[in-house]
Amino acid sequence: MSPLTVLASVAPAIRTPHVDYLSILPMLIMMGGALTLMVASSVLRKVLDRGAGTTVAVVTSAAALVAALFQWDHVSTHGPSVTIAGAIAYDGFAVFIQITVATAMLLTALVGDGYLRREGIAGPEFHVLAMMSASGAMLMGAANDLIVIFLGLEILSIALYVLAAFNHRRAESGEAALKYFILGGFSSAIFVSGIAFTYGATGSSNLPQIADYLSRNVVVSNGVLLAGLALLLVGFGFKIAAVPFHMWSPDVYQGSPSPITGFMAAIAKVGAFAALLRVFVSTFGTLRTDWQPIIWVLAVLSLVVGAVVALLQNDVKRMMAYSSINHAGFILLGVQAATARGVSAALYYLFAYTFLVIGSFAVITVMAHGGDEGHTIGDYRGLARQQPVLAFVFALLLLAQAGVPFTTGFLAKFGVVGAVVATHGYALAVIAMVTAAVAAFFYLRVVVTMYSPVGPSGDTTDPTDWSPTSGASETDPAHPTGGAAGVGYLARDRSHRDTGFSTDLAENEGPAALQVLSDAPPSESVAGRAVSVPPLTWVALGLCTVFTVVFGIVPGPVLDFAHQATLLFT
Amino acid sequence: MSVNPDWYLGLSVVLFSIGALGVLIRRNVLVMFMCIELMLNAANLAFVTFARMLDDIGGQVLVFFVLVVAAAEVVVGLGIVVAMFRRRATATADDLHLMKG
Numbered sequence: 146m147s148p149l150t151v152l153a154s155v156a157p158a159i160r161t162p163h164v165d166y167l168s169i170l171p172m173l174i175m176m177g178g179a180l181t182l183m184v185a186s187s188v189l190r191k192v193l194d195r196g197a198g199t200t201v202a203v204v205t206s207a208a209a210l211v212a213a214l215f216q217w218d219h220v221s222t223h224g225p226s227v228t229i230a231g232a233i234a235y236d237g238f239a240v241f242i243q244i245t246v247a248t249a250m251l252l253t254a255l256v257g258d259g260y261l262r263r264e265g266i267a268g269p270e271f272h273v274l275a276m277m278s279a280s281g282a283m284l285m286g287a288a289n290d291l292i293v294i295f296l297g298l299e300i301l302s303i304a305l306y307v308l309a310a311f312n313h314r315r316a317e318s319g320e321a322a323l324k325y326f327i328l329g330g331f332s333s334a335i336f337v338s339g340i341a342f343t344y345g346a347t348g349s350s351n352l353p354q355i356a357d358y359l360s361r362n363v364v365v366s367n368g369v370l371l372a373g374l375a376l377l378l379v380g381f382g383f384k385i386a387a388v389p390f391h392m393w394s395p396d397v398y399q400g401s402p403s404p405i406t407g408f409m410a411a412i413a414k415v416g417a418f419a420a421l422l423r424v425f426v427s428t429f430g431t432l433r434t435d436w437q438p439i440i441w442v443l444a445v446l447s448l449v450v451g452a453v454v455a456l457l458q459n460d461v462k463r464m465m466a467y468s469s470i471n472h473a474g475f476i477l478l479g480v481q482a483a484t485a486r487g488v489s490a491a492l493y494y495l496f497a498y499t500f501l502v503i504g505s506f507a508v509i510t511v512m513a514h515g516g517d518e519g520h521t522i523g524d525y526r527g528l529a530r531q532q533p534v535l536a537f538v539f540a541l542l543l544l545a546q547a548g549v550p551f552t553t554g555f556l557a558k559f560g561v562v563g564a565v566v567a568t569h570g571y572a573l574a575v576i577a578m579v580t581a582a583v584a585a586f587f588y589l590r591v592v593v594t595m596y597s598p599v600g601p602s603g604d605t606t607d608p609t610d611w612s613p614t615s616g617a618s619e620t621d622p623a624h625p626t627g628g629a630a631g632v633g634y635l636a637r638d639r640s641h642r643d644t645g646f647s648t649d650l651a652e653n654e655g656p657a658a659l660q661v662l663s664d665a666p667p668s669e670s671v672a673g674r675a676v677s678v679p680p681l682t683w684v685a686l687g688l689c690t691v692f693t694v695v696f697g698i699v700p701g702p703v704l705d706f707a708h709q710a711t712l713l714f715t
Numbered sequence: 716m717s718v719n720p721d722w723y724l725g726l727s728v729v730l731f732s733i734g735a736l737g738v739l740i741r742r743n744v745l746v747m748f749m750c751i752e753l754m755l756n757a758a759n760l761a762f763v764t765f766a767r768m769l770d771d772i773g774g775q776v777l778v779f780f781v782l783v784v785a786a787a788e789v790v791v792g793l794g795i796v797v798a799m800f801r802r803r804a805t806a807t808a809d810d811l812h813l814m815k816g
Contacts, residue, residue: 292777299784303791310795316802317813322795327747330788331738334754337781338731341758344774345724345765396814463814 162230167216169233171209171243172283175250178205179276182269195261198269199681202254205276206247209283213243225713227289231351234289234423237713241492241706242286242419246412249499250279252685253408256507259679260404264312264517271311275408278304282416291340291350291377294420298336298384301416302329305409309401312517321400328383328393336380342373352428359431374429374436378443381424384417385473386466388446395458398466402517406462407506410469411499418476418495426483427714433483440481445576447474452580455587461509461520464587465502468546471584472498478561478577482568489711490560493704497553497693501546504689508539511678522591527599532676536595538686543588545693548581552697556704723764730757744796748789755785 166173182201186193217240225236233239257271281300288294306329310322344350346369347358382390398406425436451471458464472494479491512528513519529536545552548559558581566574678686696703730753737750759778766774 292780296780296784299788303787306791306795310798313798319795319799319802320813323744323799326792326795327738327744327751330748330751330792331735331754333784333788334731334734334751334758337755337758338761340777341727341761341765341774344777345761345768348769348771350773350777399814 163228165226165228165235167212167219168226168228168235168239169287170212170216171247172280172287174205174209174212175247175276175280175283178202178208179273179280182276183273186269186273192267193269195258195267195269198261198272199254199258201269202257202272202276203251206251206254206279209279210244210247210251213240213247216240216243220713221709227353231353232290232293233287234352235287237710238419238423238488238492239287240713241496241710242415243283245415245496245499246279246282246286249282249408249411249415249503250275252500252503252507252688253404253411255681255685256407256503256510257404259682260402260510260517262679264314264402266312271308274304274308274311275405278308278408279412282412282419285416286419288420288423289352291343291352291355291424294424295333295337295340297416298380298420299333301413302333302384305329305405305413308405309397309409311405312402315400315517317400318402318517319400321397324393324400325397332380332383332390335376335383339373339376339378339380342369342376344373346370346373352424356428356430359429370432371435374432375439377424378436378439381417381421382443385414385421385476386447386470387443387473387477388450388470391447391450391470391473394470395463395466398469399460399462399520403462403506403510403513403520406465407503407510410465410502410506414469414473414476415495415499418480418491422480422488422491425480426488430483437481437483440477441570441573444474444477444481444573447471447477448577448580449474452583452587455584458587459521459523461512461522461525461591464522464591465505465509468584468587469502471580472502472546474580475558475561475577478565478570478573481570481573482561482564484564484568485711485714486567487561487564488714489704489707490557490564492710493560493707494557496703496707497545497557497696500689500692501542501554504542504686504693505539505546507682507685507689508535508542511535511676511682522594525591525594526597528595528676530598532678535676535678535686538690540592540595541690542693543592545697547585547588550697551694553693553700553703554697556697556700560704720764720768723760727757727761727764730754730760744799748792748796752785752789755781 178201182193182198186198216235217237220235220237220240225234227233228235253275254272257275261267261271278301281297281302281304284297284300285294286297288297306322306326309325310319312318340350343355346367347355349355349358379390383393386394398410401409425433425440429436447470451467451469451474455464455467455471458467476491476494476498479487479494481487482490509520510517512524528539541552545554548555548557558577562574562577565577734750734753734757737753738747741747741750759781762774762778762781766772
């Protein structure tokens with residue numbers, strides 16, 4: 146007998162915690178799908194074609210969705226519980242997040258397929274990383290322990306860092322990834338320190354145990370606990386991109402591949418807000434007088450900065466980044482209320498926003514020409530003439546984000562503002578509604594541009610543009626569609642960053658295509674450029690639109706769903 | 716000789732501050748990574764110290780989670796830096812200026 150077996154026979158048996166596999170089934174399916182796809186692509190000799198990757202991603206997300214619906218059934222009949230030694234909460238709130246994330250993944254897989262084909266990116270890594278990231282967001286929603294929240298946060302973020310860098314032909318993509326990584330790592334380190342201090346003050350990292358400790362001990366100005374709370378809040382603030390922790394988001398949104406931007410905006414917010422609600426509203430509920438003023442300030446700053454700065458943007462992706470900061474401010478209203486109504490309103494907002502933002506970025510994805518460029522507002526001019534349905538869908542999704550009645554966006558805003566009013570937060574409610582009105586301007590600006598005809602002599606300047614640098618003349622008409630761009634990037638002059646460089650067009654146009662084209666005539670409008678929408682993107686857009694309109698007119702089912710999810714909150 | 720655990724906490728706070736300051740003022744991306752690692756390790760030191768003070772093994776276990784995550788993060792981060800380095804031949808944050816606004 147080896148020494149090890151002797152030791153094993155002497156040592157007492159290790160008791161493993163009971164694992165309720167149904168409680169983590171959607172996460173397991175998501176991770177399993179990602180791993181299967183990754184292993185298959187390494188084992189098989191030939192490169193998997195894009196259809197295979199998309200199929201696996203769609204099937205996996207649908208399976209996770211079905212599993213989450215089974216969970217919902219189980220939770221509704223058996224009530225909330227905790228499992229795996231208290232590390233995972235198995236309640237309506239967690240299941241709601243699983244459903245939201247699985248839906249986001251499904252939509253992203255559909256949108257991403259067309260993007261990968263257009264950009265000529267082979268291999269299933271896009272879907273593998275997206276599914277991994279989604280499983281992290283699911284884990285954050287179900288986590289019942291601070292360290293599990295941290296693990297979920299990192300699974301979510303690390304995959305997103307890589308996805309941000311995914312279009313390796315664009316320098317902006319790599320830059321976005323590096324910025325996201327540094328600030329993400331910074332915020333994670335702050336978050337871990339917050340966990341350490343909270344652990345030190347309460348003696349546990351388990352949320353129910355912390356809540357139990359706080360309810361049994363009167364904590365009066367405990368510096369260590371408050372420091373931990375503040376650090377946790379900063380960590381969450383970075384992830385949800387609340388002002389003043391939003392610096393990374395416009396650059397990262399602009400630089401990342403468009404489908405990933407929508408995905409990131411949806412699931413990073415869903416995951417981080419889920420954890421924020423669980424930690425602050427549920428666990429630190431007894432300390433709400435300490436953290437509510439901070440959330441109030443974060444909410445006001447996010448609402449105002451998001452809405453006002455978005456007005457000044459000429460790049461649609463940057464505009465959407467500030468718009469998402471504004472949305473984060475709205476969701477913070479639900480957190481600030483710190484009531485069951487607030488939680489349910491925040492959940493509903495997250496669910497509605499997932500469809501809105503992924504749908505909007507699906508349109509932005511197809512509007513870009515090769516290399517994922519051409520996102521100035523001027524590039525949208527005349528879209529309604531060429532692609533009336535696409536323009537209508539985009540207008541609808543933008544108006545829903547602005548909060549127009551008979552859409553889910555209106556009900557979402559109404560819910561959080563109502564929750565804040567119910568707790569007598571009148572000032573906050575007024576500020577929120579004013580910023581919603583301001584935000585309507587920049588959404589309408591895009592809508593008006595889309596429905597403006599292309600002017601005579603190809604004038605495609607943005608009709609609503611009031612800035613001196615109006616027009617999209619920087620955009621290169623003979624745009625590169627990717628290809629062997631490495632040479633181009635090295636030879637590129639920084640000052641001509643928007644002009645692009647046409648290496649693979651050299652075949653068609655000869656050496657002239659390699660020259661810097663900053664003096665080219667104004668960019669061709671949509672009318673001059675064929676915008677083609679892949680069928681799967683139509684499916685995703687259809688789902689987003691139908692959800693937004695149908696549940697905007699018949700709000701009952703989803704509102705009840707969010708309400709039930711909150712009632713089944715541990 | 717026994718050392719009061721408060722000193723370890725003080726050291727952890729100092730390390731964390733050095734790391735945070737480093738991320739904010741240093742321009743070399745690799746040094747910024749190191750500063751992030753310093754912050755994570757400061758948190759680890761705090762975990763171990765608190766575990767000792769509370770006489771609870773849980774805090775020491777948490778350190779392993781943080782270490783593993785930090786390692787994974789560095790792998791991805793260095794990958795991104797290498798990808799940038801191939802294109803630019805520098806690794807300073809000042810070169811990250813394609814997007815502004």
